Amino acid sequence: MKRVIVCLVLVALVATTAFAGGQGEEGAAAAEETFTITAGIGLNDKSAQYQSFEYFKELVEENSDGRITVDLYHSSQLGDDREMMEALQLGTQEMTCPSTAPIAPFVDGYKVFDLPFIFPNEGAADYVLDSEIGQDLLDDLSDIGIKGLVYWENGFRQLTNDVRPVRTPADVEGLKVRTMENPIHLAAWQTMGANPTPMAFGELFSALQQDVVDGQENPWGTIYLQNFPEVQQYTTNTGHVYSPFVLMIAQEYWDNLPANLQDVVMDAAEKSRDHNRDLNRKLNAEYLEELKDVMEVTILSNEEKMAFQEATSDVYEQYSEEIGADLVNAVRAKVDEYMAQN
Ligand code: KDG
Numbered sequence: 001m002k003r004v005i006v007c008l009v010l011v012a013l014v015a016t017t018a019f020a021g022g023q024g025e026e027g028a029a030a031a032e033e034t035f036t037i038t039a040g041i042g043l044n045d046k047s048a049q050y051q052s053f054e055y056f057k058e059l060v061e062e063n064s065d066g067r068i069t070v071d072l073y074h075s076s077q078l079g080d081d082r083e084m085m086e087a088l089q090l091g092t093q094e095m096t097c098p099s100t101a102p103i104a105p106f107v108d109g110y111k112v113f114d115l116p117f118i119f120p121n122e123g124a125a126d127y128v129l130d131s132e133i134g135q136d137l138l139d140d141l142s143d144i145g146i147k148g149l150v151y152w153e154n155g156f157r158q159l160t161n162d163v164r165p166v167r168t169p170a171d172v173e174g175l176k177v178r179t180m181e182n183p184i185h186l187a188a189w190q191t192m193g194a195n196p197t198p199m200a201f202g203e204l205f206s207a208l209q210q211d212v213v214d215g216q217e218n219p220w221g222t223i224y225l226q227n228f229p230e231v232q233q234y235t236t237n238t239g240h241v242y243s244p245f246v247l248m249i250a251q252e253y254w255d256n257l258p259a260n261l262q263d264v265v266m267d268a269a270e271k272s273r274d275h276n277r278d279l280n281r282k283l284n285a286e287y288l289e290e291l292k293d294v295m296e297v298t299i300l301s302n303e304e305k306m307a308f309q310e311a312t313s314d315v316y317e318q319y320s321e322e323i324g325a326d327l328v329n330a331v332r333a334k335v336d337e338y339m340a341q342n
Helices: 004-030 050-063 081-090 107-113 122-129 131-143 182-191 201-209 220-225 251-254 259-294 302-309 314-323 325-341
Strands: 035-041 068-073 145-158 158-161 176-179 195-198 213-216 234-235 244-250 296-298
Touching: 035 050, 050 068, 050 259, 068 259, 081 145, 081 244, 107 131, 107 182, 107 220, 107 244, 107 314, 107 325, 122 131, 122 145, 122 244, 122 259, 122 302, 122 325, 131 145, 131 244, 131 325, 145 220, 145 259, 176 182, 176 201, 182 195, 182 296, 182 314, 201 213, 201 244, 220 259, 244 251, 244 259, 314 325
Parallel strands: 035 068, 176 195, 176 213, 234 296
Antiparallel strands: 145 244, 158 213, 158 234
16 A cells, blocks of 8 residues: 555656646747747749748748748838838848949948949859958948848849840830939949839839830849730840849848857758859740740840940949949959959
8 A cells, every 4th residue: 555655656756746747848949939020022932032031031930940930021111122121121021132323322442333334243243242352341230220231133124125126225215214223223224224213113013004104124034923024125235224122121120130040041041042143044044935935036246245335434433433343453463363263
């Protein structure tokens, strides 16, 4: 009988300890704070940019053991690039990924990427963006309450319009071209004799449809996936500007993330950068082929492209001082370094 009582007491003790232990773990888990990242972009959910955000989400949620949830929004559901950056500053949204052009009104240095033809190819762009020059510009965002994580890719921008095929700068004369909200883009189209209008991306399709503007410029993937061929007949591989994307997060939110979760986010940002660049390049090439079936595509020779480069070269002088001549020269030197090695 005594033995039975001892056994019962022991069983009760073990059960109580196990329960208390379980409760302790649950208690600790409950005490581990969880986080939500609300992220928005302007492009639609078929874009390489959205697919890269899905990859980022997967990595972050898995590697944080569910402590961070990423909620994604596309098609300017949360606003345009400028509005979403302002939301990061206000703390009402955590992440976005704008082109560098709409960042330039916040931080002058970003204008360097808007100089026409500054990057001869994607390799040179990667080389500059992933160097100290690119990192310094990411760091400069902390002055406006934003942490720049890495550069993704929007890509080389190509002209579309609904008036005529464009083969020379003279063909651009008088065209009403929508540009991103950036003074250098405006100046470049003005020097070619066009009539540029800055406009948020979310308004672009209906502006083309209603003939508020005759044309616009964006990479092949965007032209195809945003259904621009429905409202645009002609496109030319002007490749006049390479648009980087900046993956960014609200500085205050970042500062409040525990260090191990900051590592998870940074690691996912870097992995998704490589994923994004590969995917974007593959899709841009594929969509150019698709576009040939639905638009009149003009492919310029290198010489013909040079005419566009010459026609826009005044913009360098006009803006060098504002951007910082040292920065412009540093980017050019870095591009030359890349071209000498490749
Ligand atoms: O998601 C990115 C878009 O918001 C925008 O940056 C696309 O290149 C773009 C444009 O023309 O506005």
